[in-house]
C-alpha cells in the first residue's frame with residue numbers, strides 16, 4: 062500500500078538534493094503534493110517553526126537546513142491502529158502514536174502531523190501532532206465522560222438539514238452549540254428545496270433559532286443555491302459537514318466538486334430513511350480548491366462543554382437571569398424574577414425558555430459525570446502520593 066503511493070527516489074542526479082550531509086539521501090519527486098492546498102497555512106507554519114525553529118518550505122531546493130525527511134502531513138482518515146495521511150510524498154499509512162509522550166494525544170481526521178519518513182524502511186512515523194486551530198469534540202459514549210475529537214482544524218461547518226423531512230430546530234440548536242464550541246464558523250444549509258413549498262416560512266423559523274448565522278437553501282437536484290456556498294469552499298479552507306443520514310451531504314459535495322467524489326445512495330423519500338453510504342475517506346480535496354472533511358463521528362453528536370455556545374445562543378435569557386432579584390432564583394414564582402417577567406411581556410420566547418431548560422439539564426448531567434470522573438482521578442493520585450510517602454519513610458531508615 063505504501064509502496065504504490067510513495068513518490069520517492071533515493072538517488073537521482075536530475076533531482077535536487079535536499080540535504081547533502083544527510084546519510085539518507087532523500088529526494089522528493091518533482092510532483093510532490095502541495096501541502097498548502099490541504100490547508101497548511103501560516104497558522105500551521107507557525108506551529109511547525111515552534112517545534113523545528115524554521116518554517117517548512119515547500120520548494121525542495123530551499124529545504125537544505127531542515128531535517129530532510131520530517132515533513133508535514135494531514136490525517137485523511139482513521140483506520141483504528143493506522144491513520145491515512147496526505148504528505149508531500151503522497152498518501153501514506155502511519156501507525157498511531159505509541160511513544161510515551163504522544164500516547165495520550167488524540168489524533169483525529171483533519172489533524173496536522175509532523176511525520177518522519179524513512180526511505181529504507183518505507184515507513185512513516187508520527188513525530189508531533191501540531192496544535193489545532195479548531196477541534197470538534199463530542200462526549201464519547203460510556204459511563205465515563207471522555208472527550209472524543211471527531212474532526213480537527215475545520216474552518217467552516219455546514220450544518221445540514223433537509224427542508225422536507227429532517228427539519229428540526231432542537232437538533233439545529235445542538236449543532237450550533239457544538240460548532241461554536243469547536244471554534245469553526247457555522248453555516249446553515251437547508252437542502253432539498255425542490256421538495257419544499259414553504260421555504261420562506263422555514264427559513265424564518267431558522268433565523269429565529271440562529272440569529273446572525275448565514276442560512277442557505279439549496280437543491281442538489283436542480284443546483285439552485287449551490288453557487289452561494291462556493292464562497293466558503295476555497296483553496297486551503299476546510300469545510301466539515303454535520304447532518305443526519307440522507308439529508309444530502311454526499312450529493313452536496315459532489316455538486317460542489319462537479320463530479321462524483323463521494324458515493325451516494327438513493328433513500329426512500331417517504332420515510333426519509335437513509336443509509337450510511339459514505340466511503341472511508343474523510344478528507345477530500347475539491348478540484349477547484351477547498352477541502353471537505355466528512356467524518357462519521359460528526360453524524361452522531363452529543364454535547365460536550367457547551368457553555369460558550371449557550372452564551373451566544375441564549376444570551377438574552379442569560380442576561381435576564383443575571384438580573385433576577387435572588388441569585389439562587391429558580392425562575393418559578395420568586396418575587397423579582399426577571400425571567401418570569403420577560404416571559405409575560407414577550408421579551409423572551411416561551412419555546413426558547415423551554416429549550417434552555419432542557420439544555421441546562423443535559424449539561425448538569427454532563428458536568429456531574431465529569432466531576433465524578435475528576436474525583437476518581439483525585440483518589441488515584443492520592444493513592445499514589447500516600448504510596449510514595451511510605452517509600453520515602455522507608456528510605457529514611
Ligand SMILES: Nc1nc2c(ncn2[C@@H]2O[C@H](COP(=O)(O)OP(=O)(O)OP(=O)(O)O)[C@@H](O)[C@H]2O)c(=O)[nH]1
Pocket residue numbers: 252253254255256279280281282283304305306307308309310311312313324325326327328335336337338339
Ligand atoms: N430531491 C432532492 N433529493 C436530494 C437532494 N440532495 C440529496 N438528495 C437525495 O437524497 C438521497 C440521500 O443523499 P446523500 O447525499 O446520500 O445523503 P447523505 O447525507 O450523504 O447520507 P449518508 O451518507 O447516509 O449520511 C439521495 O437519493 C439523493 O439523491 C436534493 O437537494 N433534492
Ligand SMILES: [Zn+2]
Pocket residue numbers: 382385386390391392393395397398399400401
Ligand atoms: Zn428568576
